Amino acid sequence: MIFDIKIFIRFIGIVIVTFTFTFLFNNFLNFWSGWPGVDNLFKNYGWFGLGYLQEQLQSDKLVKSWIQFFSYIIIFSLTFIYAYKAKNRTLLKDSELLSSLSAYIIRASFWIVLIIGITDMILSFLRVEGFSKHIFGDSLGIALGIPNFRGTYVHFPLMLLSLIIAYFTRTLGFLWLALLVVIAEFQIVLARFIFSYEQTFMGDLVRFWYGALFLFASSYALIHEGHVRVDVLYTRFSKHAKAWSNLLGSLLLGVPICWTILFRGMWGKQNIINAPLTNFETSQSGYGMFIKYIMAGFLAIYALTMLIQFVSYFLSNSSTLLEDSKDNNENLSKNTNSTIGS
16 A cells, blocks of 8 residues: 555655646747747637637647647656556666766856856957958858847857756856856955946846856745745644645645746746846847846746745655655564563
8 A cells, every 4th residue: 555655755756846847848849940839729629618719729739739739648657657667766867866966056056157147248349349351251240249140049049058068067066157257246345446347248147147056046945844844833743744734835835836836937929037037138228148048037046946945845744754754664563472472
C-alpha cells in the first residue's frame, strides 16, 4: 500500500512541474512562432462552452493545435509511467532532483544577468557617446540601437552561453551578485559627484541586477529555510505536524500562487510578462539599457523556480510522513510480535 501512495504522491508532484514546462513551451509556440494554441482548438469545436471561433482553423493550424493538445496528454502519460517505474525510488531523491533543477535554472539566470548586464551597459555607453558607428560601422552601429536586433543577435546568444556555463559551474553566485549591485551603485555615486557624469543606463544596471538578486534568491532561500516565518504556532509543532503544514502549504498555497503568476502573466500576448518579452520592450527614459523585457522575464523565472521548490518541499515532507508511518508500523509489528511471544 505504501508503494501505491508513493506512486500517487510522486505523480502529483512531478506532473505539476511537467505540466508547467509544457505550458511554457506551448506559450513560446503561441506567441513567438504563431501557433494557434489549445484554447483555439476548443473554440474551433465549441467545446467546454468557450464558443466558436469567428474563423475556423485551417488544416495546418488545426494540425498544430492538435499537436499542442496532445503534448499535454503525452506529458501526463510519460509522467505516470515515470512515477510507476520509479516506485522503488525514494521521494527524497526526487525532491533533491527537483532542487537541483531549480538550482540550475537560477545559476543560468545569474550568468545571464551578469553577462548581459555588462555587455548591454557597454553597448549603451558606446551608443550614448556616439562611438557605436565608429567601432562597428554605420549599419551595425545603427542596428545595435534597435531593441529587436540587440535582443536577437546579442542577448539570445549570451543566454545560450550562460546555460552552458551554468552546467559546468555549480556555484549560485548570490554573494557575487549582491557585491555587483553595490559596485554598480557605487559607480553611479563616483561618476556623479566626482566626474559630474550620469546616464540612464547606469541606473538601469542597478535595477537589473537588484531585481534579479531579489527574485532569483527566493526559491534558493525557501529550500534552506531562509524565509522568515511570521507565526507563533509552527515552532511548537512536532516533526509530524511540521511536515503536514509544509506539505499542505506547498500544495494548496505555494503552487497555486506560482501558477497564478504564470497564467495571468502569460495567458495572452498582451499580458504583463508576454507583452514585454515579445516586443523586446525597453525603457522610455531615453538612452538606457535594452533589458526591460528581460526584467519582465524575471517574474516567470521567479514563479517557475518557486514552483519547482514548492514541489520539492511537497515531496520531501511527504517522504518524512511516509518514513514516520513506516517506522510506526514496524514498531507496532515488533510490539505485537513481542506480546504474542510472551
